Amino acid sequence: MSLFQAAFGFGLVSMSVIALGAVGFTMQFGITNMINLAYGEVMISSAYVAYYINRAGVSIWIGMIAGAIFGAVFSFLLNRIVYSPFQRKGTSLLGMVIVSLAVSLMIANLLLPLVTYNSVSYQETSGSLIRMAGVILTTNQILIILLAVVVMLAIHGLLRYTRLGKAMRATAANPILARNCGIATQRVVDVVWLITGALCGLAGVVAALNSDSFAVANGAGFLITALAAAVLGGAGQPYGAMIGAVIIGLVTELSAAAWSPEYKEVVAFGILVLVMVLRPQGLLAKRGALAAAG
Amino acid sequence: MSTFQARKSFVRAGLSTVAILVLAACGGGSNSTGGGLGSGDLLVGVIAPFTGADAGLGPAYYSACLAAAPSINANGGVGGRKVKCQQFDTRGEPADAFPAANAMIASHSSNLMAVVGCTSDEAATVAPVIDRAHIPMFCMTGQSEFNKTSLKYFHRLVPADIFDAYAMVGSALYGPDHTPYKRAALVFGNDIGSQAFVQPATNAFTKLGGTIAINQPITLGASSYRTEVAAMLATHPDVIFTEALGSAGTYLGEVKTLNGGKMIPFIGTSATIDPTWFQQVKSAIGVNDLVANYRGVDLGYSFSGPAYTEFLTNLNAASSQFADAPKYKQRGSTLHLYDGIIMTALAMVATNSSDPKVYNSKIKEIANGVSGATVVNTYKDGVAALKAGKSIRFVGAGGENNFDQYNNSVSGYILVKYDAQGNEVRVAQLTPDQTKAISDAGGI
Numbered sequence: 001m002s003l004f005q006a007a008f009g010f011g012l013v014s015m016s017v018i019a020l021g022a023v024g025f026t027m028q029f030g031i032t033n034m035i036n037l038a039y040g041e042v043m044i045s046s047a048y049v050a051y052y053i054n055r056a057g058v059s060i061w062i063g064m065i066a067g068a069i070f071g072a073v074f075s076f077l078l079n080r081i082v083y084s085p086f087q088r089k090g091t092s093l094l095g096m097v098i099v100s101l102a103v104s105l106m107i108a109n110l111l112l113p114l115v116t117y118n119s120v121s122y123q124e125t126s127g128s129l130i131r132m133a134g135v136i137l138t139t140n141q142i143l144i145i146l147l148a149v150v151v152m153l154a155i156h157g158l159l160r161y162t163r164l165g166k167a168m169r170a171t172a173a174n175p176i177l178a179r180n181c182g183i184a185t186q187r188v189v190d191v192v193w194l195i196t197g198a199l200c201g202l203a204g205v206v207a208a209l210n211s212d213s214f215a216v217a218n219g220a221g222f223l224i225t226a227l228a229a230a231v232l233g234g235a236g237q238p239y240g241a242m243i244g245a246v247i248i249g250l251v252t253e254l255s256a257a258a259w260s261p262e263y264k265e266v267v268a269f270g271i272l273v274l275v276m277v278l279r280p281q282g283l284l285a286k287r288g289a290l291a292a293a294g
Numbered sequence: 295m296s297t298f299q300a301r302k303s304f305v306r307a308g309l310s311t312v313a314i315l316v317l318a319a320c321g322g323g324s325n326s327t328g329g330g331l332g333s334g335d336l337l338v339g340v341i342a343p344f345t346g347a348d349a350g351l352g353p354a355y356y357s358a359c360l361a362a363a364p365s366i367n368a369n370g371g372v373g374g375r376k377v378k379c380q381q382f383d384t385r386g387e388p389a390d391a392f393p394a395a396n397a398m399i400a401s402h403s404s405n406l407m408a409v410v411g412c413t414s415d416e417a418a419t420v421a422p423v424i425d426r427a428h429i430p431m432f433c434m435t436g437q438s439e440f441n442k443t444s445l446k447y448f449h450r451l452v453p454a455d456i457f458d459a460y461a462m463v464g465s466a467l468y469g470p471d472h473t474p475y476k477r478a479a480l481v482f483g484n485d486i487g488s489q490a491f492v493q494p495a496t497n498a499f500t501k502l503g504g505t506i507a508i509n510q511p512i513t514l515g516a517s518s519y520r521t522e523v524a525a526m527l528a529t530h531p532d533v534i535f536t537e538a539l540g541s542a543g544t545y546l547g548e549v550k551t552l553n554g555g556k557m558i559p560f561i562g563t564s565a566t567i568d569p570t571w572f573q574q575v576k577s578a579i580g581v582n583d584l585v586a587n588y589r590g591v592d593l594g595y596s597f598s599g600p601a602y603t604e605f606l607t608n609l610n611a612a613s614s615q616f617a618d619a620p621k622y623k624q625r626g627s628t629l630h631l632y633d634g635i636i637m638t639a640l641a642m643v644a645t646n647s648s649d650p651k652v653y654n655s656k657i658k659e660i661a662n663g664v665s666g667a668t669v670v671n672t673y674k675d676g677v678a679a680l681k682a683g684k685s686i687r688f689v690g691a692g693g694e695n696n697f698d699q700y701n702n703s704v705s706g707y708i709l710v711k712y713d714a715q716g717n718e719v720r721v722a723q724l725t726p727d728q729t730k731a732i733s734d735a736g737g738i
Contacts, residue, residue, distance in 0.1 A: 003525055010520040045569050046557030057337070108345065115616070117349035119574035125553045125568070136552060211517045212551075213578045217347045221515055256521040262484035262511040264521075 005134025007257035011024055013141045013290070016148030017203065017210050017250025020231035021222060022241035024199030030077075030193045030236030031172040033093065035096055037100040041107035041222025042078070042197065043204030046071040047214060048115050050205040051122060060124040064205040071201020072194045078103065079193045104223075111216050119213040126212075144206055151199070155238055158195075162207055168192060174238065232272050234282025247271065298485060309651045317362030331373025332648045334405055336575045337362070337397045338379050338635055341420055342411030342434075343386035347540045355411040355434065356381055356677045357619040358631035361605050365632075368673040373643065377407070377635070384416045386627035391416030395423040396433075407648070408432065408638040410631045415501045421448055432634035434627045438490055442700050447654055448681050449694065449701045450632035452593065455487070458563045458583035459495040460732045461545060461591035461707035462535050465561050466725045467502055467732075469589060470711055471721065472559065477507040479531035479558075481522075481538060481545060484511035488537055494736045497536055501735035505529040509690065514541045523548045534560040542571060547578030562590040564606030569621040572716040581714050592718060593626055594708045601671035624718045626692065633690030637661055640676045640688060660702065661695040663687025 005257050025039050049070040050063030086099050127139030137145075170178040171188045178183045207222055208214040209223040229248050233240025255267035275283060303400055324605070338359045343602045344352035361380035366377045382703065384391035409431040417435035424431045425445040433440070433448060436455030442640065466475040472694065478499055482488040487513050489511060496506050505528035523545065526534075539546055540563075552559050557579060565571070571658055582700075609628075612619040623629040641656035642648060660676075663669070667687040670676040679686045688695075695703040709721045711735050724732075 001529060003521070006524045007521040009517070011316060047420070105657070112345065112349070117345075117353070118570055119540070119577065121543065121547070121577035126547075129551070129554065134364060139477065207517055212545050212547030213574050215349075215540070215574075216513065217345070217540070220519065225517075247440065253521045257525065260511060261519070261522040261525070265513055265516075268358060 001058045002134050003104045003257045004111030004135050004254065007253040009135030009137050011253035012135075012145055013137065013210060013249075014253055015245045016224050017150050017207050019201035019245035020151060020184050020199060020206055021226035021244050022065065022233070022245050023152065023238050024196040024203060025201075025226045026230035026236055026241040027155075027168075027192065027238050028196040030238070031168050032083075034081070034087070034187050035093070035097050035100065036078075036083075037076075037097060038104040038107055039200055039217040039226060040080065040221070041111070041187050042071055042074055042200050043222045043226075044170060044208065044214070044216060045074065045107060045111060046201035046204035046218035047208035048120075050202075051120055051208070054122050054124065060122045060209060062149075064209075065203060067205035068198040068202040071204065072198035073201060075197025076190065076193045079189070104219075108216060108219060115216060115218075118216060119215040120208055121213045124209065125176070140209065144210060147202075147206065151202070152242055155199075159238065164188070164191065173209035173269070178234065180210070185280070189279065207256070228269065228272050232275055234284040237284045239284055296345055296493045319471075322668050325433055330648070331375060331642060331646060334375060336372055336375045336377050336407040336648075337402050338377060338404050339402065339406055339409040339429075340379060340411050341382040341384060341391070341395060341398060341416070341424075342413055344381055344383040346385040346387065348386035348415055349538070350568065351390065351413050351434075352381065352383065353616070353618055354622050354625045354628050355631050356566065357609060357612060357616060357622040357625075358628045359410060359635060360616055360619055361608040361628075362632045362635035362639075363417065364608045364611065365604055365636060365673045370678060371641045372407070372648075373646070375648075376382065377639065382411075384411075384420070386413070386415040388419040390414055391419045394421065395420040397428045399423065399429070403427070405670070407642065408635060408652075409636060410434075414485075414490075415485065415656055421445055424737065428654070430638055430654050432631055434631070436490060436601060437487055439700060440700070442719070443464050443702075447650065449634060449657065449697070449703075451695060452626065452701050452706075453704045454566070454702065455735065456492040456494040458565075458591060459491040459535075459705065460498055460729070460736050461709070462491075462561045462563065463498040463502065463504075464728055464732050465591055465709045466499065466504065466533050466535070468615075468724060468728050469722065472676045475504065475533035475559070477505050477529070477533070479526050479529065479534045481509050481512060481534055481536040482510075483515065483538055483541070484516040485627055486516075488539075489686055491537065493536070498736035501737075502526055504732065509515055512538065512541065512545065512634065517544070518543065518548065519545045520552065523552050525631045527553055531558060534558055535598075536560055537563040537565055539565060539571065540574075540656075542566070543574035543578035548580045550583065558586040559587045559589065562627055563590065564590065564592045566590050567592050567710065567718055568625055569618075569716055572712060576716070578672055585712055586658055588712055589721065590710045590712075590718075592710050594706050594723065595624070595629060595718075597624060597628065597718075599671060599691075601633075601690045602629075604672050605629065607700065629690070629692035632694070633688070635678070635693050636673050637688050637695075639673060640680070640686065642679055644680050644686075658697045660686055660688050661697055675722055 046067035050067035053061045053063040053066050109223045167188045171185045174183050228240045229244035234242035252264045252268045256264040340356045342352035342355050365378045382394045412433035414435040417433045423446045430447050610620050641653040643658050645653040667685045668679045670686050697703045708723045710718050
């Protein structure tokens, strides 16, 4: 077995997990103009919802659906109860970032006494090992990759071929013009929070399942990776986030195989910095959020 | 803003900062009147990570304080003063630890009798701050920079990490229930504290005939280590030396998965004798594999005797304040910090002073004992002996202490494992000859 082939396989898993989180994060920003730093905490909260359902004897794949629903409802309520009132008052983008940071800390600290600091694991076997062309993956990991592909295709279909998708893109491009054209932008924003919240919840459960064991503290790590992929691809660009996830996922694993693993994040984030220097708007960003790739 | 206004604001901010620093410095040194035990509640500051990746550490230390306080308070307090415990969260980050330490000192300068905790995450940052404030501290760090520290108020009740590393090598080579391991994988976090194990373990293991199959510094807190695990497995080690606090479950779970469901034996540092670590690894690889494949090293605790009995009683009672407290009944650091707080209280009584500059040096005397000292195991007995005019040596829940000139206390190691409930089970003890062979080979 070549370590690089194995690392490539692991990179496919990592990029799938990152993509699920990053696409939701970047859509949230692109359409609602909200850099939601509480995203990682919603992810880990959803992971715990799935954990408690799984602990009651229910399959984690059912728990994953519950996690996605929880993420959707939680994110929707966060926006309606916390973020929207601030935005209506005209709070600046930076101010909203601070608000979301405060929300993030509040969720983390409220979660800690509820779930304790102990690491937990889903009661789910990782499945049998499948070896193919030097790549070694468990059946669960293959399912995660397939799930990510299906979700990415669904997002693509939603944005390109549905009325809702067009309304989302119009709202992202110019919300006032979109409203004047008869698009119910507030309803679009609500739906976006539900969809991206569901992605967030799904990503949280998948990340926890992928990680063998997880704890409250992992929320911050989830956010950093999703944020990095989103920024790398171009803030607000779902397709950019997908590409960002591919790069970060593969580079971290392949660099761990090539050099000492202690440098894998250094390499991945070094590439992020390099791209930011050469192309500050990110890989795909052109004009405005959710604009055509370019 | 004009240049003049900007300059004025800058000067004002600078003066404010200087004023705060001066006040903080003054606050740190004004702990008492210099004689008598004073009045009002005393405080033990527990400065440690309570959130973040190492959030499992702080509760172990807080539990120690919750157990020690009633031992003191139920027996007259410190000259009538009750002892209370307060958490100061460092989040395991020096950047958060520094303001936490300053806030602790600034807001409790008049009644802070001791500080416990200060793990390797933050000890290098907070220990000098606490030392400047003249507050005795008991730090749970194995970092070698404290082996010959000049900080007068620093105390360490556990050996430096190099001794943990030697004990792990001893377990690999001389453990009773396996043939000597020949190829070891070193899997430690890439932080300074964790890396302190690597060089002494490498020196000792290789000079005694072993081979380091791979030295793998890992980024703690990562969501997966599959590539690292695949690289490690490719070197075919027959044992893993590890600590990997917070990430051991993920790493070892992936070892089992990628190794076709079969675990490789792994030896942990004394910090892995911890209910949080046990729970994390158990949930990742299953209790049977954990019990069968894990071996650890620890200081030789008896978990018996009057000091331990009182500790255990108080720890169980502390569940009304902190539900997890009883979990730490066999956590070495909990036992030691309990002893540290009791010794500090006894030192205050012995010197009849709440001035740390007066009672600090007495702590060492009470721990090591002087010729003819009466051995006491509880605060109550200690106070009685002091009132009878005797000098005392406190042997607490964690056993004897032997502070050297740098206030480092060193004691012997035992080889241990877990039972299915997470209790520590003694497997063997290294002989003096084995210990000497490893130390000589380690050469640090």
